Amino acid sequence: MPIKTYREAINEALRQEMEANDRVIIIGEDVAGGAGGSAGGAEAAGGVMGITAGLATKFGRDRVIDTPITESAIIGMAAGAALTGMRPVAELMFADFIGVCLDQIYNQAAKFRYMFGGKARTPLVVRTMIGAGMGAGPQHSQAIYPMLTMIPGLKVIVPSNAYDAKGLLIQAIRDDDPVIFCEHKSLLGDSCEVPDEPYAIPFGQAAITRKGSDLTLVGISRMVKFCNEVADRLKQDGISIEVIDIRTTSPLDSNTILESVRKTGRLVVVDEANPMCSVASEISSIVASEAFDHLDAPIKKVTAPHTPVPASPTLEALYLPTPDKIEVVIRDLLER
Amino acid sequence: MRTIREFEERLHVEFLSGSVPGFLHLYSGQEAIAVGICEQLDDDRDYIGSTHRGHGHCIAKGVDVKAMMKEIYCKKNGVCGGKGGSMHIADLDKGMLGANAIVGGAPPLALGAALSAKLLKTGGVAVPFIGDGAANQGTVAESMNMAAVLKLPMVFMFENNGYAEFTAASYATAGSIEARAKAYNIPAVTVDGADFFAVHEAAREAIERARNGGGPSAIEAKAYRFWGHFAGDPQRYRAPGETKELRENHDCLKHFSERVTQAALLDQAEMNAIDVEVMQLIEDAVAEAKADPQPDPESLYKDVYVSYN
Secondary structure, eight states: OOEEEHHHHHHHHHHHHHHHOTTEEEEETTSSOOTTOTTOSOOOOSSTTSTTTTHHHHHOTTTEEEOOSOHHHHHHHHHHHHHTTOEEEEEESSGGGHHHHHIIIIIIGGGHHHHTTTOOOOOOEEEEEEOOSSOOOTTSOOOOHHHHHTSTTOEEEOOOSHHHHHHHHHHHHHOSSOEEEEEEGGGTTOEEEOOSSOOOOOTTOOEEEEOOSSEEEEEOTHHHHHHHHHHHHHHTTTOOEEEEEOOEEESOOHHHHHHHHHHHSOEEEEESSOSTTOHHHHHHHHHHHHSGGGOSSOOEEEEOOSSOOOSSHHHHHHHSOOHHHHHHHHHHHHTO | OHHHHHHHHHHHHHHHTTOSOSOOOOOTTOHHHHHHHHTTSOTTTOEEEOOSSOHHHHHHTTOOHHHHHHHHTTOTTSTTTTSSOGGGOOBGGGTBOOOOSSTTOHHHHHHHHHHHHHHHTOOOOEEEEEETTGGGSHHHHHHHHHHHHHTOOBEEEEEEOSEETTEEHHHHSOSOHHHHHHHTTOOEEEEETTOHHHHHHHHHHHHHHHHTTOOOEEEEEEOOOSSOSSTTOOOTTSOTTHHHHHHHHOOHHHHHHHHHHHTTSSOHHHHHHHHHHHHHHHHHHHHHHHHSOOOOGGGGGTTSSSSOO
């Protein structure tokens, strides 16, 4: 099977869905790039990270629409277009900018179906970039998916690898509900086997990336990579870790997590987001309420601290959960 | 216009009697604006985005009056099943994208409806209604810029009723709204919002421009709010007699009546017949809304998603 990067997988998902359905359009800042420039409007960027590169040249600027830097207008326009027959994929360059347009996401798009008495469909995808690891500082590095996960009406997707990124994005574009698709900027260059043909991965189905019996390790987005690394490392010491990639925070596949914890008796949740009111705390709460009798040790979270993301690469490395930090927590729990 | 007036005046009475839940923002006085433009819009291809003061826009766009009344009473057979209430009435089949409880919430959504119309080549037009208060929101500036940049088929319908909640537009809105639109190269005019014919003519030109690919236009209608910000607002910010004066000298219904009878388009008997018909409709709507059942408890959980488990 061909090897593709996370970035290429996302681009391919967009291209294939645009080929399949001419109502799929892309809206955002610099999604083509170069509109109105002195080079005569040639496609110049494909987004700040080049993820949508080539799509404007292939599908034209009516379907890959460069916008002014106006997030409320972008998200609102995409939501309105979704409500009136299109299947827009809006790009919110960095998830940190969501404060600028949050009203259009949580008060508008997320509520249309419910508050309009079930008569609205809002097939809107908001692609956005999360995560630290590039020294981009406090306003370009946050993992704010917990804030979105708590909003009824939104589906929130956190792919950890290129294969999932393609399949989950195709599902997001075909889905009739508003979907927030969180791409991790530190995963863009990571690669794995990705089929050429289109395929959709259903939401709400976690993946077990390592089978194990001693402890359940739940990861989100980039943290799954660290979890797998720790599991492989501990395996050499005869420690058997089960790793779960939740893939979507809403809907959340709590069954897979509960089943695993009932088998292993121990749980560590690894989340790059800040710890308070987070997905990690929600998972911990579910397991504490539903599988308390099966626990042989306390539930532990490995998360970022309750601080903004620092720009200093030294401090940023301290901010992020790492395989080493995860390993320490696991070894401690296994001794209890 | 008469239907909107009776709907609102009756609701005001009902609200004060305590039978209507939530907040109520009345449109009385501004009817000529909603009707002046919506009367020229189609159900199936033209969209409006509304405000928290949205009942008049809904009625003008053809939303069923009885289903609206049930919705305002938050009853089972309301147009949104009782989940929207007064500030969130929507009917997509009528091209009504929703009243909007967020000031400045609708213009970005209207951009989307205009984009759909442009890409699907329906010839449709999108009209966001925007109060003078909302005119100061960033979303409105963003939307005018975006509409101009993408040359979207839109008419920005500003309704300047002189007050943003309790604060006067003369205090809170710098410069002129018309001038703001013009700064985006959007053709804009100011009209008397109590003059149905003036609104109608300005709207006709703007809609035609949008349908012909000429891009967005803006209309600032000077509007007259007969009631306060919400039903029950004591309006201590207004000089005594202000609303009385507005009702006497700036009533769009009186103005309309005088114009059509003078021009012999309708006679007084025909006007009276309309009034009788409207009174009966509103009477029935209130009675049916009161009699309508409460929403089923299980509907609480329905329609969060298209398929909700």
